[in-house]
Amino acid sequence: MTLNKKNSINNILEESRIFPPSKEFSKNALIKDFKELIKLKEAAKKDSNKFWDDYAKSEIDWFEPYQTVLDDKNAPFFKWFPEGKLNISYNCIDRHIKNGLSDKTALIWQGEPGDDKTFTYSELLEEVCKTANGLKSIGVKKGDLVCIYMPMIPEAMFAMLACARIGAQHSVVFGGFSSESLKERLIDGNAKFVITADGGYRKDKEIELKNAVDLALEAGANEIVEKVIVVQRIKKEIYMDSSRDLWWHELLQNQDKWCEPEIMNSEDRLFVLYTSGSTGKPKGVVHTTAGYNLWSHLTFKWVFDIKKDDIYWCTADVGWITGHSYIVYGPLSNGATTLMYEGVPRASNLGAFWEVIQKYKVTIFYTAPTAIRSFMKSGREIPDKYDLSSLRLLGTVGEPINPEAWIWYKNVIGKDKCPIVDTWWQTETGGIMVSPLPGAVNAKPGSATFSLPGIEVSIVNKDGEEVNSNEGGYLIVKKPWPGMMRTIHGDPDRFKKSYWEFFPMKDKKYVYFAGDGARIDSDGYLWIMGRVDDVISVSGHRLGTMEIESALVSHESVAEAAVVGRKDSIKGESIVAFVSLEKNFQKSLNLINELKQHVVNEIGIIAKPEKIIISDALPKTRSGKIMRRILRSLASGQKISGDISTLEDSSVLEKLKEDS
Numbered sequence: 001m002t003l004n005k006k007n008s009i010n011n012i013l014e015e016s017r018i019f020p021p022s023k024e025f026s027k028n029a030l031i032k033d034f035k036e037l038i039k040l041k042e043a044a045k046k047d048s049n050k051f052w053d054d055y056a057k058s059e060i061d062w063f064e065p066y067q068t069v070l071d072d073k074n075a076p077f078f079k080w081f082p083e084g085k086l087n088i089s090y091n092c093i094d095r096h097i098k099n100g101l102s103d104k105t106a107l108i109w110q111g112e113p114g115d116d117k118t119f120t121y122s123e124l125l126e127e128v129c130k131t132a133n134g135l136k137s138i139g140v141k142k143g144d145l146v147c148i149y150m151p152m153i154p155e156a157m158f159a160m161l162a163c164a165r166i167g168a169q170h171s172v173v174f175g176g177f178s179s180e181s182l183k184e185r186l187i188d189g190n191a192k193f194v195i196t197a198d199g200g201y202r203k204d205k206e207i208e209l210k211n212a213v214d215l216a217l218e219a220g221a222n223e224i225v226e227k228v229i230v231v232q233r234i235k236k237e238i239y240m241d242s243s244r245d246l247w248w249h250e251l252l253q254n255q256d257k258w259c260e261p262e263i264m265n266s267e268d269r270l271f272v273l274y275t276s277g278s279t280g281k282p283k284g285v286v287h288t289t290a291g292y293n294l295w296s297h298l299t300f301k302w303v304f305d306i307k308k309d310d311i312y313w314c315t316a317d318v319g320w321i322t323g324h325s326y327i328v329y330g331p332l333s334n335g336a337t338t339l340m341y342e343g344v345p346r347a348s349n350l351g352a353f354w355e356v357i358q359k360y361k362v363t364i365f366y367t368a369p370t371a372i373r374s375f376m377k378s379g380r381e382i383p384d385k386y387d388l389s390s391l392r393l394l395g396t397v398g399e400p401i402n403p404e405a406w407i408w409y410k411n412v413i414g415k416d417k418c419p420i421v422d423t424w425w426q427t428e429t430g431g432i433m434v435s436p437l438p439g440a441v442n443a444k445p446g447s448a449t450f451s452l453p454g455i456e457v458s459i460v461n462k463d464g465e466e467v468n469s470n471e472g473g474y475l476i477v478k479k480p481w482p483g484m485m486r487t488i489h490g491d492p493d494r495f496k497k498s499y500w501e502f503f504p505m506k507d508k509k510y511v512y513f514a515g516d517g518a519r520i521d522s523d524g525y526l527w528i529m530g531r532v533d534d535v536i537s538v539s540g541h542r543l544g545t546m547e548i549e550s551a552l553v554s555h556e557s558v559a560e561a562a563v564v565g566r567k568d569s570i571k572g573e574s575i576v577a578f579v580s581l582e583k584n585f586q587k588s589l590n591l592i593n594e595l596k597q598h599v600v601n602e603i604g605i606i607a608k609p610e611k612i613i614i615s616d617a618l619p620k621t622r623s624g625k626i627m628r629r630i631l632r633s634l635a636s637g638q639k640i641s642g643d644i645s646t647l648e649d650s651s652v653l654e655k656l657k658e659d660s
């Protein structure tokens with residue numbers, strides 16, 4: 001991984017405004033004040049084994065107990081609760097039914113065209129069991145990997161939980177990814193089974209998911225995939241291969257409503273989820289059963305301060321980790337009511353989110369800063385038309401939130417009464433790592449505040465030495481935690497080197513490198529300053545610049561490509577690509593559009609470059625490395641500063657300025 005300092009890690013953000021929770025909120029909160037939080041953090045620091053042991057015993061139901069809390073013999077391949085036996089679908093459903101919650105609403109689902117459904121915990125159990133039996137009937141076995149490529153419909157949740165119930169691993173691929181990305185993930189994960197839908201609705205358009213599956217299979221994944229299950233959502237005629245494709249409703253029609261949960265070991269894999277890194281190939285982040293169950297459960301309970309009557313809504317897609325941990329596993333493990341919405345705000349309904357909050361009296365709302373910034377742009381008149389008085393807590397995730405957007409969120413959506421939890425975490429961490437506990441912490445707009453109990457973070461320089469307060473540096477986590485990723489699927493060496501051996505080890509201790517720059521201010525508040533590697537965040541979607549470069553150079557016209565992020569007032573960052581062409585190709589608007597579409601076909605719509613600049617030459621050092629720092633300045637229209645003496649040919653700069 002190459003570090004860059006694009007976010008200028010010494011660039012100090014200042015924010016002196018402090019927003020305490022209301023007395024009323026704190027009084028009713030699970031963790032009521034800062035002292036209580038510190039007490040928990042100290043208990044975890046003093047005896048972390050006891051701390052995790054107590055929570056694992058009190059929060060999770062085990063079929064068989066564990067003897068060891070943390071096995072660090074083969075660090076950094078840490079094992080948590082290794083001898084224990086459990087099933088996460090049992091913890092998410094059955095135990096609540098045993099505790100009298102059969103008739104409590106588990107899932108509220110709102111479709112984009114206006115259709116809706118709700119499922120109680122006992123109905124959810126039936127759906128999951130039928131799905132699990134359906135999967136078994138076509139030969140899905142414990143340990144098999146099932147790919148889920150679906151719209152935001154209840155069946156996506158049933159499919160995930162059904163896999164967990166029978167011990168199959170799921171690999172959910174976001175429905176916005178292209179057939180090419182899907183193919184890569186199917187092959188890398190060796191997925192024998194795919195669950196998809198005839199299509200889905202997004203922004204009033206129909207998305208052809210099954211068609212993308214067919215293309216992925218034709219392009220090579222057919223050698224692995226044996227069966228494709230198709231949910232009928234948009235009810236359009238689609239191609240069905242009679243030897244391979246099955247309709248979900250036909251498969252489930254006569255399935256038994258009960259399926260015994262498989263007895264899983266703590267460290268059995270629960271899922272693989274692909275995310276972008278600093279190489280061209282996305283990495284399959286592996287999470288296992290017990291640690292992930294505990295961490296998604298506990299963080300949900302602490303951060304969202306869940307109460308029995310809450311209607312909780314996270315606007316993410318289940319194709320991302322936020323959807324895994326905070327639409328499905330965290331809320332259900334806590335016996336909460338979780339809302340799933342198929343749509344997004346769109347030209348025909350800019351108030352879509354507020355309509356959902358009003359309709360279902362949502363009490364906790366969790367979304368991304370990009371969404372908040374775009375709401376700000378379209379004006380408060382829109383949310384002001386709706387009754388948002390049910391809200392009591394707001395959350396954000398995925399990217400830094402600028403103080404202006406934070407204040408708007410607090411004021412316009414939260415009517416100044418709702419605390420905001422700005423939650424920092426990653427696909428790799430399994431659950432939230434840094435966030436205010438809403439009843440206990442005075443928030444500062446733009447700061448994710450403090451690490452959660454059991455999580456020790458620090459800011460270090462490139463030699464792994466702690467920096468002073470207010471100095472920027474690299475964010476590390478000093479100890480393993482239960483929800484941590486266990487490995488990269490098929491690449492344990494990369495897991496070890498890029499996350500745990502990135503900094504020189506002190507006292508043979510492994511520390512986890514997150515890939516983010518951050519600063520801790522003199523009050524101890526943490527400020528995330530963005531990625532310090534070649535990863536960019538577009539509308540909170542994580543993309544590797546090399547991934548987009550690989551997509552571009554796979555086009556016949558492209559000789560070389562370099563991709564950088566440019567600051568964007570709504571999306572956080574947007575993608576700018578610099579491209580040099582092969583000899584026989586000419587620069588033209590048509591070609592630029594073709595290249596943009598090519599990236600969409602290779603990766604998906606989220607990776608579409610905002611701008612492509614075609615130039616004869618890219619700025620390189622004498623050793624042939626592209627100087628991205630220069631491209632970043634050019635992309636954002638800034639003056640090129642810093643040392644350019646290593647540039648091989650300085651005339652390239654003038655040329656590039658003309659082309660930009």
Ligand code: PRX
Pocket residue numbers: 275321322396397398399400401422423424425426427428448514515516528530531537540541542
């Ligand atoms: O750069 C950080 C940013 O998102 C990255 C993780 O992306 P992903 O694995 O896709 O997970 C996103 C949802 C958990 C981090 O390395 N990030 C996430 N949350 C925040 C954030 N940056 C600033 N503030 C946050 N609250």
